[in-house]
Amino acid sequence: MKKWQENIRRVIPYTPGEQPNIPGMIKLNTNENPYPPAPGVRRVLGEMKEENFRLYPDPACSMLVEALSERYQRPREQFFVGVGSDDVLAMAFLTFFNSEKPVLFPDITYSFYPVWAELFGIPYERPALDEEFRIVKEDYERENGGIVFPNPNAPTGLYMELAQVEEIVRCNPDVIVIVDEAYVDFAGPSAMKLVDRYDNLLVVQTFSKSRSMAGMRIGFAVGNPHLIKYLNDVKYSFNSYTMSQAALELGAAAVKDEAYFQKNIERLTKTRERTKKELKALGFHFPDSAANFIFASHESCPAKEIFEALRQRRIYVRYFDAPRLQDYLRITIGTDEEMETLLRALREITN
Ligand code: PMP
Numbered sequence: 001m002k003k004w005q006e007n008i009r010r011v012i013p014y015t016p017g018e019q020p021n022i023p024g025m026i027k028l029n030t031n032e033n034p035y036p037p038a039p040g041v042r043r044v045l046g047e048m049k050e051e052n053f054r055l056y057p058d059p060a061c062s063m064l065v066e067a068l069s070e071r072y073q074r075p076r077e078q079f080f081v082g083v084g085s086d087d088v089l090a091m092a093f094l095t096f097f098n099s100e101k102p103v104l105f106p107d108i109t110y111s112f113y114p115v116w117a118e119l120f121g122i123p124y125e126r127p128a129l130d131e132e133f134r135i136v137k138e139d140y141e142r143e144n145g146g147i148v149f150p151n152p153n154a155p156t157g158l159y160m161e162l163a164q165v166e167e168i169v170r171c172n173p174d175v176i177v178i179v180d181e182a183y184v185d186f187a188g189p190s191a192m193k194l195v196d197r198y199d200n201l202l203v204v205q206t207f208s209k210s211r212s213m214a215g216m217r218i219g220f221a222v223g224n225p226h227l228i229k230y231l232n233d234v235k236y237s238f239n240s241y242t243m244s245q246a247a248l249e250l251g252a253a254a255v256k257d258e259a260y261f262q263k264n265i266e267r268l269t270k271t272r273e274r275t276k277k278e279l280k281a282l283g284f285h286f287p288d289s290a291a292n293f294i295f296a297s298h299e300s301c302p303a304k305e306i307f308e309a310l311r312q313r314r315i316y317v318r319y320f321d322a323p324r325l326q327d328y329l330r331i332t333i334g335t336d337e338e339m340e341t342l343l344r345a346l347r348e349i350t351n
Helices: 003-007 039-046 062-072 084-096 112-120 162-170 191-196 225-236 245-256 258-281 303-312 336-350
Strands: 079-082 146-150 177-180 201-206 219-223 293-298 329-332
Touching (some): 039 245, 079 084, 079 225, 084 112, 084 146, 084 177, 084 201, 084 225, 162 191, 191 201, 191 219, 219 225, 293 303, 303 329
Parallel strands (some): 146 177
Antiparallel strands (some): 201 219, 293 329
16 A cells, blocks of 8 residues: 555535436436426527637526525525535535534435535434335434435435424424425425524525436525525635536526426326326335336346346436345336336336
């Protein structure tokens, strides 16, 4: 071992889902949206000015913050934006989790949380989900250095009623509670409205799923203006220009088309509910997902075998080779045609 290696910050990185680029593939492995973004996004892209490339972007991200403020009918000071919600969450971990006491997040949840905690040297504990994969609210009513959980949770897809979320926030007035709402638009009411009542709540959302813009990398947080100020202080100490001007303008265009957004959500949730019925008939069981994916296990056929067999047919789903997860496949909801092809393949494989 070289002497300089002693000084290296060594991390075990998060493993993102594969991004294969194979003609004719059906990609149901990273919870992307199968439909295009709002038509206004393409129009704004076509009209994009040369300045957007030549000049630095607006460090305050005003265009996007204003569009969000308008859409959600909240003051601009309540919004922070970043390069996907991963960027927003990473900044939030760095800003708000600075205690000797452990931060709490569920075991099973989004697998990026322990990676950020390790990277930033944040102590953490992981209360287990119950037998039905639900978050146990009481586990978050003890001393801690902060709390983070997704709602709906990932990869289970289970949505926690807002009253329970509020209980967790209310019981923890001395720490920041981050609710990661990457999939909330497919599920139920957002915790955003609790922000006015609780100054320790930060709600994080993304344009990657319900707004079909995973490739543009746009995420945001909503919280008390004090929290937003702290987040911006950390951001400006790191990189003033996190988001490109193109992403800011395209994101603003997406937010402005509410009718398209609603239509997109509606067709996706319809396909999800139809897919649940079909999967059940094929012998799969799963938690009742409120997200744009289903976390499913087959009564007799091992998940890994199904995963491999689907792959051979150029159908990509997500398989996690980890305790409590290895019997399951996480299947993103695609178009109706994509789901038909998937179900046909599953019928053959599980027979
Ligand atoms: N939170 C959860 C629970 C997720 O599943 C994801 C998607 N991998 C993210 C946050 C991050 O999404 P993005 O960075 O694309 O906004």
